[in-house]
Amino acid sequence: MPDTLLGYMAEPATLVALMTTFLIAGTVKGMIGMGMPAICMVLLTLFIPPLEAIPLTAIPTMLVNLLQLQRSQARHIVIKKYSVFGGTLLISIFLTGFFILSFPEALLLLALGIAMVVFAVQALAGFRLRFSSQAYWQVLCGAVAGFIGGLSSVFSPPIVMYLLGRDADKEEFIAATGFLFFAGCAPLVLALWINGVLTLDLAITSLLGLVVALAGFMLGEWIRHYISQDWFRKLILLFFLVMGCRLIVVSLF
DSSP states (O other), X not given: XXXXXXXXXXXXXXXXXXXXXHHHHHHHHHHHSOOHHHHHHHHHTXXXXXXXXXXXXXXXXXXXXXXXXXXXXXXXXXXXXXXXXHHHHHHHHHHHGGGGGGSOHHHHHHHHHHHHHHHHHHHHTTOOOOOOSOHHHHHHHHHHHHHHHHHHSOOHHHHHHHHHHTTOOHHHHHHHHHHHXXXXXXXXXXXXXXXXXXOHHHHHHHHHHHHHHHHHHHHHHHHHTTSOHHHHHHHHHHHHHHHHHHHHHHHHO
């Protein structure tokens, strides 16, 4: 498979599939503030190897999250409000990465998938998990997110559960996920670069995906303005339910 921009351009069908994936992922990201890496990995691995899909996704995801934070009017409030969570997440995801080979990933993904499905189902049924504003909840949830993320590159579930448990409104949720996802993505990108998985050729290729993802993100932002708070929450939970079922299937098969 091609691993350079010129290589992808020499295979038009692969290039179109690559750009379509980033457009879809960027649009969903703009709509609900999450889902970009999950969608990219699901679709990209249909036509390229995972070791190409992961680094191709890493840089666009990190920069789109930074843009998501920057475009929010609540960014300064959110950074201050969730700074403990962000700091704990950054440190724990970096440290856990050193032990990535010590845990069975399939078992971890299965447990994570089941937790996501249970959380989504009970929330859609009207039951809500509540978190107080105490700092220890940020430390605990940040450490759990970092532990999971360092071992599987999937760290969004504890973040989303915490924000929904705090009853974050639509705009606060968007700003907070941008901030916290960026805090989780940055050490992952650094680790991929140090490990040699993210090469210069793949980094350059990913910039084309970034441009398309940004176009999708703008489209998704426009759509989000027409989504009510109630439907916004339901969309997040439905996405959670689908992604949880996917993790269960992937871990078992």
